[in-house]
Amino acid sequence: METSHIKKKVFDEMENVASHDIIMNARYLNDEQLIHSEQLQVLEEIFNANVRSEEMTQLSRHFAPILKGNHPTHLALWGKTGTGKTLTMRFFMGILAEMCKKKKIPLRLEHLNLATARPCFRALNDLACLLNASKKYQKGISLEEMMIRIETKLAKFSGYLILFVDEVDNVRRDKDNFMTFLVRRLPQRIPAKLVLVFVSNRLDWPEHLDPRVKSFLKLNELIFEPYDAIDLQHILRIRVEKALHPKAVEPGVIEKIAAMASREHGDARRAVALLGKSAYLAEKAGTKITLGLVDRAATELDQDRYLMLLRSAPPQLQAAMGAVVEATRQSEHGTIGTGEAYDAYRMFCKRAELRPLTGRAFGDLISELDIYSLLRSRVLSRGRYGRTREIILDLPRELVDKIYSGIQLNFEMHD
DNA sequence: TGTCCACAGGAAATACGGGGGT
């Protein structure tokens, strides 16, 4: 009987906390935690609110030929991150699959998501895995072999094959190989009617592509504009409804988040993340979500991005960043040149028992940090005193401190 | 006007380590 008493106590306690909670269902604040049917449900509500309806119409038109047995052309979807390209397409594919099933049209949909940057080899390998044609390889197998495996796997399917290649621009270096394979070689070697759908974050993506491939891509383009504040409000309202306590949101909060997000990037995912962070802060503070809290959440989210980025970065990059921080602290004027940075880096490596790279490689590390905007650098000629990169840390001091201590934790600093 | 600093940044070479074939 003792145990049931404890059980009741725990239960009451949890119930009590839950009733004060702001977050009722945290999963709806993070798409990755949603199971497929929940995602579709959210999507449906979003589309019912007339968001992205224009794009849906265009997609319908583009794929309409399938129902009549014709072959649609390839398709390209362009737009910045978080403008709903992937979701819209997936939602549409779901509908299309349903229709084809009813009409008994053989259709196969594959979604190849190249979420992170990878070379041609990895991309092909991922495709092969997706089609169950091969296992995961690191290296060691020729590109040719990989292509052949993909082809043989598809040899017996002769319906419509829609290959949805998400974030194609992540194929770097020898992307021509990859594209040539998909656009020219694959359609010739498999019986299926292949429709390629490319999604890219960058409008200029086809510019630096083999012209022969480009001409074969008789692309139908569909551009996704960033969400405007009204769209974002719809999206946020749905999340609030599903995830939060109805009384927990002060008036104006949704409008504010939507306005901030649309002004800065129009990225729905980040808008939802901001909502989530605000709710989390509110819960910790034991208050409603206020406008002030939203501001705090925004800056914290911003800082978290940098910290996460660095934490998962290769050690050499972290060392370079650490060295830049140290060197900047020593020099009064706040800017340093490549030489100073490299010296600091060598010392840092010594302390961290890390093999230092050459100056050439170090230069590349600096430009990588620049790309992530962890620092700013520009080449500067000091005349008689040579040419150098001027390196500036223009992040808030507080953030720099956090970054630096984060880096130190990742190394066994041996004085 | 020419020199020359202190690097930038491109290209080619080399090192490395996983993986297949035999």
Next chain:
DNA sequence: ACCCCCGTATTTCCTGTGGACA
């Protein structure tokens, strides 16, 4: 076990350069 192929990371080698200084 051995050798070869592959992609990736790093090194080596190299040419280029804006402008202060003489």
